[in-house]
């Protein structure tokens with residue numbers, strides 16, 4: 500006779516296995532393929548999806564494997580707790596179903612695919628899906644970088660780093676913010 504495990508006696512919480520985020524501190528890592536791991540909300544940036552809608556991009560780091568995943572939401576669901584020694588502190592809001600507010604994640608469907616499908620196949624599907632959807636964004640961001648680089652050359656902007664050049668460009672009057 501086998502000894503009852505915690506799984507046998509605790510209420511069925513298998514629905515949690517299908518989730519990405521359990522709460523602001525615990526999630527199921529798609530890279531480790533391990534459940535109930537702690538994570539860190541590393542960074543949140545926002546941009547204008549269109550004239551009346553913002554989109555928030557969340558970067559989450561697994562505390563076990565250190566890999567970073569990306570999650571898009573139209574809702575402001577995270578708080579900034581300030582910056583200390585150049586590190587920003589963020590966390591998802593309490594008392595919300597984080598998954599409900601996220602419309603797209605990379606990696607994507609790892610936990611949705613049936614566990615009977617071999618792990619390697621699930622990984623490949625999930626990666627293919629991710630890169631297919633991300634091709635557009637990668638292409639778009641490459642084009643933007645190229646455009647900004649062209650602007651640097653044209654305006655003869657000096658500066659060692661990308662950030663310095665952007666600042667120098669702002670001083671020139673033809674800043675990108677005036678061009679859109």
Ligand SMILES: [Zn+2]
Nearest residue numbers: 528531561564
């Ligand atoms: Zn992990």
